[in-house]
Amino acid sequence: MSLYLTIELCSLAVPLIFSFDKKVAFYKLWKYLFPSIFFSALFFIAVDIYFTRIGVWGFNPQYTTSLFLAGLPVEEIIFFLIIPYCSIFIHYVFIAYFPDTALSIKMTRIISLAAIVILSATAIIYINRAYTALYSVFLLVVMIVTWLKAPGILNRYYLTFLIILIPFFIVNGILTGSYIEDEVVWYNSSEITGFRIFTIPVEDTFYGFSMILSSLLLMNVFQKTFGRK
Numbered sequence: 001m002s003l004y005l006t007i008e009l010c011s012l013a014v015p016l017i018f019s020f021d022k023k024v025a026f027y028k029l030w031k032y033l034f035p036s037i038f039f040s041a042l043f044f045i046a047v048d049i050y051f052t053r054i055g056v057w058g059f060n061p062q063y064t065t066s067l068f069l070a071g072l073p074v075e076e077i078i079f080f081l082i083i084p085y086c087s088i089f090i091h092y093v094f095i096a097y098f099p100d101t102a103l104s105i106k107m108t109r110i111i112s113l114a115a116i117v118i119l120s121a122t123a124i125i126y127i128n129r130a131y132t133a134l135y136s137v138f139l140l141v142v143m144i145v146t147w148l149k150a151p152g153i154l155n156r157y158y159l160t161f162l163i164i165l166i167p168f169f170i171v172n173g174i175l176t177g178s179y180i181e182d183e184v185v186w187y188n189s190s191e192i193t194g195f196r197i198f199t200i201p202v203e204d205t206f207y208g209f210s211m212i213l214s215s216l217l218l219m220n221v222f223q224k225t226f227g228r229k
Helices: 003-020 026-054 074-097 105-125 130-149 151-175 203-226
Strands: 057-059 185-187
Touching (some): 003 026, 003 074, 003 151, 026 074, 026 130, 026 203, 105 130, 105 151, 130 203, 151 203
Antiparallel strands (some): 057 185
């Protein structure tokens, strides 16, 4: 088994087992969660395929299997299913055990406005760096849509993402070269800002934040559309 796949399966183990915890009952959300992850993943996989082809990033064959789909190692495709599942699980665990903990409307608005300004500036300044520019814009769009259509998501997600960052730094740290001899995923330095958190490009936080938030937004849409039936 490849290192990449081992990391993914280990990440999934605990959230999957505790999805049946009575207080969280995460399994009851699967009918909204799985379609949301799937449709969100379509965008990320499409971009991933393109970015891999033009050399924005690539994968170390030492840490992946020899099975590829559309130029991506199969582990990379699995990533877009497992990591959102684990992250959204953490989000709902927080809600289940701390139901009254949320940011005020005012604080949520301040954080959102600050993020919009920062993301807009980042997209303009780094317009010629594909990874930075694209995911600054994508996160900007997802945040604005969420703020307008489902602001109740953000007042908790801003808090839960801080918790999600803990396993994020561990998993992405390994994938980008922490604790191992070489990185699992390499990045073209001309397509990123160059700012890193340990070995993790800062853009990965935009990437992760938008991937999870887009799934949460779609879940909200599916729950409103089909939850009453």
